[in-house]
Amino acid sequence: MLTIADLGVLRDVRVDGDAVTVTITPTYSGCPAMDTIRDDVVLALTEAGFADVEVRTVLAPAWTTDWMSAEGKRKLTDFGIAPPTGHRPAGPIPVALAVRCPHCGSLNTREISRFGSTSCKALYECRACLEPFDHFKVH
Numbered sequence: 001m002l003t004i005a006d007l008g009v010l011r012d013v014r015v016d017g018d019a020v021t022v023t024i025t026p027t028y029s030g031c032p033a034m035d036t037i038r039d040d041v042v043l044a045l046t047e048a049g050f051a052d053v054e055v056r057t058v059l060a061p062a063w064t065t066d067w068m069s070a071e072g073k074r075k076l077t078d079f080g081i082a083p084p085t086g087h088r089p090a091g092p093i094p095v096a097l098a099v100r101c102p103h104c105g106s107l108n109t110r111e112i113s114r115f116g117s118t119s120c121k122a123l124y125e126c127r128a129c130l131e132p133f134d135h136f137k138v139h
């Protein structure tokens with residue numbers, strides 16, 4: 001299972017008796033998955049016996065794909081989602097990087113839509129095996 005720690009979303013956890021404060025940074029402003037992640041964190045910790053669960057959302061410093069662990073990237077590939085490649089461009093001009101197909105490994109892919117199953121992901125298509133896949137955006 002891909003965890004929020006793998007994604008680098010989980011920034012901090014503080015436990016004080018039966019109270020716990022979890023700090024998360026969204027992967028993408030307006031990412032609808034963050035509401036689900038927050039609910040899942042509260043549910044999991046409540047079930048674990050914490051009476052007081054607080055989830056704080058911290059926007060600065062902004063999340064970057066660099067925070068995602070190698071394990072997290074590997075799990076994304078296992079799920080058929082192309083992990084982020086390279087690093088954010090240092091300059092103001094975005095650099096288009098070849099996205100590797102998670103199914104066959106081909107770099108001969110193209111973006112079909114800026115928005116895949118969630119706004120954090122773009123929908124790609126592989127020209128080699130013709131399979132569509134989600135690409136986690138680098139930002």
Ligand SMILES: [Zn+2]
Nearest residue numbers: 101104126129
């Ligand atoms: Zn392919």
